[in-house]
Amino acid sequence: MRNERDAAPRERSDFVREMVREDLRDGKYHEVVTRFPPEPNGYLHIGHAKSVVLNFGVAEEFGGRCHLRFDDTNPETEEEEYAQSIMRDIRWLGYDWGEHLYHASDYFERFYGYAVELVEKGLAYVDSQSEEEIRESRGTVTEPGRDSPYRNRSVDENLDLLGRMRAGEFPNGAHVLRAKIDMSSPNMKMRDPLLYRIRNAAHYRTGDEWHIYPMYDFAHCLEDAIESVTHSLCTLEFENNRDIYDWVLENVSVPKPRPFQTEFARLSLTYTVMSKRKLLALVKNGRVSGWDDPRMPTLAGMRRRGFTPKAIRSFCEQVGVAKTNATVEVERLEHAVRDDLNTKAPRMMGVLRPLKLVVESWPADEVEWLDAPLWPHDVPKEGSRKLPFGRNLFIERDDFSKEPPPGFRRLSPGAEVRLRHAYIVRCTDVVEDEEGRILEVRAVHEPKSSSKSGKSGRKAKGTIHWVCADKSVEIPVRLYDRLFTEAYPEADPERSFEEYLNPASLETLAARCEPALGELTGGDHIQLERQGFFVADPVDAKDGFLVLNRTVPLRDSWARQSTKSEAGTRKETRQAESNDSKEKGVGGARRAKAPRKRAKDDSSRERAALSPQAATLRDEHGLGDEQARVLASRPELLRFFHAALGGGASPRSVARWVVNELAALAKDRGIEGLAFGPKDLGELARLVDEGVMNLRAARIVLEEMALRKESPLEVFQRLGLQGAVDETTLDSAVREVLEAFPEELARYRDGKKGLLGFFLGRLMEKLGKGADPKKTREVLGRHLDP
RNA sequence: UGGGGAGUCGUCUAACGGCAGGACAUCGGCCUUUGAAGCCGACUAUCCAGGUUCGAAUCCUGGCUCCCCAGCCA
Numbered sequence: 001m002r003n004e005r006d007a008a009p010r011e012r013s014d015f016v017r018e019m020v021r022e023d024l025r026d027g028k029y030h031e032v033v034t035r036f037p038p039e040p041n042g043y044l045h046i047g048h049a050k051s052v053v054l055n056f057g058v059a060e061e062f063g064g065r066c067h068l069r070f071d072d073t074n075p076e077t078e079e080e081e082y083a084q085s086i087m088r089d090i091r092w093l094g095y096d097w098g099e100h101l102y103h104a105s106d107y108f109e110r111f112y113g114y115a116v117e118l119v120e121k122g123l124a125y126v127d128s129q130s131e132e133e134i135r136e137s138r139g140t141v142t143e144p145g146r147d148s149p150y151r152n153r154s155v156d157e158n159l160d161l162l163g164r165m166r167a168g169e170f171p172n173g174a175h176v177l178r179a180k181i182d183m184s185s186p187n188m189k190m191r192d193p194l195l196y197r198i199r200n201a202a203h204y205r206t207g208d209e210w211h212i213y214p215m216y217d218f219a220h221c222l223e224d225a226i227e228s229v230t231h232s233l234c235t236l237e238f239e240n241n242r243d244i245y246d247w248v249l250e251n252v253s254v255p256k257p258r259p260f261q262t263e264f265a266r267l268s269l270t271y272t273v274m275s276k277r278k279l280l281a282l283v284k285n286g287r288v289s290g291w292d293d294p295r296m297p298t299l300a301g302m303r304r305r306g307f308t309p310k311a312i313r314s315f316c317e318q319v320g321v322a323k324t325n326a327t328v329e330v331e332r333l334e335h336a337v338r339d340d341l342n343t344k345a346p347r348m349m350g351v352l353r354p355l356k357l358v359v360e361s362w363p364a365d366e367v368e369w370l371d372a373p374l375w376p377h378d379v380p381k382e383g384s385r386k387l388p389f390g391r392n393l394f395i396e397r398d399d400f401s402k403e404p405p406p407g408f409r410r411l412s413p414g415a416e417v418r419l420r421h422a423y424i425v426r427c428t429d430v431v432e433d434e435e436g437r438i439l440e441v442r443a444v445h446e447p448k449s450s451s452k453s454g455k456s457g458r459k460a461k462g463t464i465h466w467v468c469a470d471k472s473v474e475i476p477v478r479l480y481d482r483l484f485t486e487a488y489p490e491a492d493p494e495r496s497f498e499e500y501l502n503p504a505s506l507e508t509l510a511a512r513c514e515p516a517l518g519e520l521t522g523g524d525h526i527q528l529e530r531q532g533f534f535v536a537d538p539v540d541a542k543d544g545f546l547v548l549n550r551t552v553p554l555r556d557s558w559a560r561q562s563t564k565s566e567a568g569t570r571k572e573t574r575q576a577e578s579n580d581s582k583e584k585g586v587g588g589a590r591r592a593k594a595p596r597k598r599a600k601d602d603s604s605r606e607r608a609a610l611s612p613q614a615a616t617l618r619d620e621h622g623l624g625d626e627q628a629r630v631l632a633s634r635p636e637l638l639r640f641f642h643a644a645l646g647g648g649a650s651p652r653s654v655a656r657w658v659v660n661e662l663a664a665l666a667k668d669r670g671i672e673g674l675a676f677g678p679k680d681l682g683e684l685a686r687l688v689d690e691g692v693m694n695l696r697a698a699r700i701v702l703e704e705m706a707l708r709k710e711s712p713l714e715v716f717q718r719l720g721l722q723g724a725v726d727e728t729t730l731d732s733a734v735r736e737v738l739e740a741f742p743e744e745l746a747r748y749r750d751g752k753k754g755l756l757g758f759f760l761g762r763l764m765e766k767l768g769k770g771a772d773p774k775k776t777r778e779v780l781g782r783h784l785d786p
Numbered sequence: 787u788g789g790g791g792a793g794u795c796g797u798c799u800a801a802c803g804g805c806a807g808g809a810c811a812u813c814g815g816c817c818u819u820u821g822a823a824g825c826c827g828a829c830u831a832u833c834c835a836g837g838u839u840c841g842a843a844u845c846c847u848g849g850c851u852c853c854c855c856a857g858c859c860a
Binding site: 014039190238242265270319324325332420421462464531561627629699744755756761762775 | 791822852
């Protein structure tokens, strides 16, 4: 039943959803509760959007719910304004937490109760060392820490101190509450982590009620447990914190079933930075106009930039969820934006850098109002606007060239071009000033080529946009580009990311636009044909004032092509340099690449010679080098090997089972957790040696044996693995399989030999678990290549 | 050099011992009153080395590289 290839496309899945599905199936939970837990100390960015989409998405798909919970445990950085912006952004993205809005600060009293519980159990203590002493006695990653002199205070003293900390009797830093775990734990996070610190500061919600505030590691797991969260999804850097998460929940009385933490990779994007700290720095240093500057990767910025919630959501879904640290190319986001806007943004015309075009054949005082559709032929939407045409027009400076490069399909002396939605014109003259700057272009129009006359029989090789000079409106336009010049602005540890700010990330111009543009209101999306998608800035749109922000330019294969041919002469040199620059390039684009290549060289070294013990093992028992090496280095496997010997199987086969199969099984359960012993394994090896069962069947048997105490032969018989298949049944089975997959067969005969495995797989399925793969393959081979 | 994670086209991501697939990017072509969109095609990948297996991206062993952890931040 693996023929999903022809079935409906598999629903989008990832390791998180798979885990949730299993948990539900296994009855670990009966409902799914996730949460999005921002700290209100900054604005949400596209990285948070990934988490929002994941958490709300998973909850929705499994019929559960997702909580919005403010993780507001640090009074010094958090503000109501941030909380408001976060809620606004999540709603804008299209998600609704319903009644499930929570605050860690609402749980402060309960946290305190749990702290008291830990103290009473002797699992937490008040430490009165200075911050410095605590840091110093924590040890390093390679050296264990030392116990605090206050570690063994009595429960009563701890309780007393903790109560007075709460009451505000001490200055900041005088004491902390710590969990009593293990100062020599290899996991730094488990070296008596801090649970509470004194902060004599006003909290934006609880005011002066508290003088102690819980730390993340103490609070977060409790928040999840209190809310009956099932799947606590967080980013990879919290992997080390998972041990404390579990420790706390195992040691206090929280509702069951308790939540479990799972980590996934946070989102990084090229040409930007994504940490709140760095974004805050950009704001504070005035590098951008604020958190909602359209160049910022914040949701507020993207909204002003004209990105749509739908685009951001589908982008997040497309990049997927995994555990690999990865940086997504910003082009992917841009693609999602264009894809959405393509069917949502009506088309209009505006000239960014105007050049006067005089249609000499058109009467000076005559204006024709054309009817121009708002949508291209492939967007199934109705609607049009009135577009004035006259003698004096503006066209884009880039759309005229006195000496056109090859392939130029726009206006040039003597050449014809179509004016979008209007007439074909031919350039008759160019007016320049003394320095050769082009002042205006003159042309004549072809009256019979009007767009409204349908197929006029005339074709121009290109089409350009334009506006009527007298009837146009001037609108300020902001052209946004990437905020940084480097794909990985944080890659160089020697330099600040701010050194890579793109000086040209914002260009403001006064565009000449067709009259319909004047009707726009804040938040409206449009496409300026041939240029890009734009949005009427929703923040600056006040009192009838209008500014257009360029959301994203259109793809421009001409620009790509022309820069390429411009650089044509340099091409060879660049090619020659490319190896060199790849090695030392500043661009982090290659930063993961270079080391990878190096790895290849390093590991192709000869492997160290066999140890004396391994050599003895090999010679005494006739083992392979690899088998001997593994056995010699794993005492528990070696013991098992020796104990399994003597049952009649060849030492080499026994070694094979021990080294390959036993090692794998013992990985999760441990050798002691296995239901079989050395003798059983030896017997299995013998049965294979003697041809009673084939290797494939034996592996299935072994898996069963690991779970339940049962002899190899018993399992073998119980599962009906004796697959003595005679030639004729084999033959007809092969025929049937080949007939069932005619397409694959054709491709195989066409040279796609990899399909042999595909057929064999199907065959083995058909023949049952006991079938002998060698024999089956032989017969299959005869049919495939007669 | 302690512990915890991760390595699949340029980029992101699938394949749960059986056809290395998709998307973005790139490059061609078709179409075109947007050099857009759309359509068609091409290109390029399993970190390395051994081993097990009829068959390995997947299992075993070893190595390499990258990320995270020594805040009274989250």
